[in-house]
Amino acid sequence: MxxxxxxxxxxxxxxxxxxxxxxxxxxxxxxxxxxxxxxxxxxxxxxxxxxxxxxxxxxxxxxxxxxxxxxxxxxxxxxxxxxxxxxxxxxxxxxxxxxxxxxxxxxxxxxxxxEETDSVRRTRLRFLNTKFENLRMDENETIADYDKRLKEIATEAFALGGSISSENMVNKVLRSLPRRFNGKIWALEKVKDT
Structure with missing residues (x-):
């Protein structure tokens, strides 16, 4: 090719x-x-x-x-x-x-x-925000795959006139990590702090 x-x-x-x-x-x-x-x-x-x-x-x-x-x-x-x-x-x-x-x-x-009317668009934005907040990383999912799902929601929100900040995206990834990652991140932060 x-x-x-x-x-x-x-x-x-x-x-x-x-x-x-x-x-x-x-x-x-x-x-x-x-x-x-x-x-x-x-x-x-x-x-x-x-x-x-x-x-x-x-x-x-x-x-x-x-x-x-x-x-x-x-x-x-x-x-x-x-x-x-x-x-x-x-x-x-x-x-x-x-x-x-x-x-x-x-x-x-x-x-x-x-494309919907303004009221339907606002409803869809609220739905996307709820979907964003409720989205959790599956146990066997990679961080890259999870990030891709988050970005799809953010892109759809942007196209409807809303936005999800990069900071919210990063925080969401960190909050949603399964325990197997959270322990490692906590341990790395503890080492970094010392």
Whole structure:
């Protein structure tokens, strides 16, 4: 595997299944930006297919074959963004955006479908805080695996507008260590203090 293949594998967001929207949204934002910042700008500002006046003075869609270089370029940013969105949702979620031709519309539809109202978001943040506080390290779990579970909760909280500080994360790890580790840490601290 060459280095370009390895580098690109880190850009792939998880498949949106409706339950992981906060994580998906955060990763997708940077995935699209890494493809082309102008594609992300299309999601923010939108894109309108080029139009022209017909013989009756009405605006109609301009045939693609007659688009200018600028119109074609703008369209390509929209296509990059919408392709990234389409290819990162499961089939059930895809049904909600299948008829979208503008990346901003697909993004907004997913946001409305998957992101909750403020009151629901606050409830989810309270739930995540409770989940964080109640999370315990399993006897056979490594510290790295436990830390990964904590970071998943912190990432989801961040995506919902909350935060769990690094200090709280470290304290949580130290408080949650099974007795087999606590004794060793206590012994190390005692040696360090002398």
């Amino acid at each position: 060459d280095s370009s293949t390895t580098a690109n594998s880190f850009l792939k967001p998880p498949i949106l299944d409706g339950m992981n929207y906060a994580l998906w949204k955060t990763m997708m934002r940077y995935t699209i930006k890494s493809m082309d910042v102008r594609a992300w700008k299309i999601i923010l500002t939108g894109w309108t297919p080029p139009k022209m006046l017909d013989q009756e003075g009405e605006y109609i869609l301009k045939p693609e074959a007659t688009w200018t270089v600028e119109e074609t370029q703008s369209s390509s940013y929209n296509v990059k963004a919408i392709n990234a969105i389409f290819s990162s949702v499961d089939m059930r979620i895809f049904g909600h955006i299948a008829d979208c031709t503008v990346a901003k519309d697909a993004w907004k539809t997913l946001q409305e479908h998957c």
